Structures are given as structure tokens and as C-alpha cells.
Amino acid sequence: MNKSENLPFAGSSLASQVHAAAVNGDKGALQRLIVGNSALKDKEDQFGRTPLMYCVLADRLDCADALLKAGADVNKTDHSQRTALHLAAQKALRRVSTGRI
Template identity: 85%
Template sequence: MNRSENLLSPGSSLASQVHAAAINGDKGALHRLIIGNSSLKDKEDQFGRTPLMYCVLADRLDCADALLKAGANVNKTDHSQRTALHLAAQKALRTISIVRI
């Protein structure tokens, strides 16, 4: 069983699997999923977040790179109108704030 399967229930959709692979940093599973169905590379979850956004939030840069090479849309926004770049900037600012304390 790979790492992304640990997060999923038996009835999980492919969208859930691609998001789990992104969060868990399972580049192999992520690659297999997007090769099998290229629309999954920009698939939104219930928050409008794409796998690329989850790679950014979980510091899975190798998976983010794989998604970008597969043509993931960097300008896609979530329901709060944030892109993956916005999320990366917010995360960096939080890290800087914590370090200053």
C-alpha cells in the first residue's frame, strides 16, 4: 500500500487520490494518476484547491515540479481567489513571523 492510499477510504474518488498523493509527496502515485487522466492535474477539491496548491502547502516541491512539468495551471484560484503562489507567499510570511518571535 502506498502513502496516498493510507489517507483514502475505499470509495474515494480519483480527485481525492490525486490530492492525497500531492499532500503525502507520493510522486509515483501522482504521476500515475495524471498520466491516466490529465484533467486531474488541475482538479479542484471542495475548497477549490488543486493538487499544486496542496504541494505548496505541504512543502512537496518535487511533486509540484512534476505537476508543473505536466502542465498544471499556475493561475488557477481556490474559492478564496488564491493561487498556489499566493499560498506560498502566505506560508513564507507565517514562517518569518514565527522565526521573529
């Protein structure tokens, strides 16, 4: 049996699976993927975004914590030279400016 058949999002690449798990808050799938292939914790998508960046954008703090504990690189930048911290700060500023905090 193919190992990827047991994973959610079967049929897509492991990179897209790890990004989907991060944005959807599927901590169990995220952990299974990065344990199986540790390079996935910092895998970039077509925008240069890592799973950690998607956790920040989707407010998936438990998944972000799992990635950080697994050693995800907090200094990785996307194609626009933004880190996960930059994205979090941008998101907070938008919330403040719209009164959603």
C-alpha cells in the same frame, strides 16, 4: 480488474486520490494518476484547491515540480481567489513572523 484497484487510496474518488498523493508527497502515485487522466492535474477539491496548491501547503516540491512539468495551471484560484503562489507567499510570511526561517 478495475483500474482504480491498483492505485493507492482505492475506494476514494480519483480527485481525492490525486490530492492525497500531492499532500503526502507520493510522486509516483501522483504521476500515475495524472498520466491516466490529465484533467486531474488541475482538479479542484471542495475548497477549490488543486493538487499544486496542496504541494505548496505541504512543502512537497518534487510533486509540485512533477505537476508543473505535466502542465498544471499556476493561475488557478481557490474559492478565496488564491493561487498556489499566494499560498506559498502566505506560508513564507508566517515562517518569517514566527522566526522559523
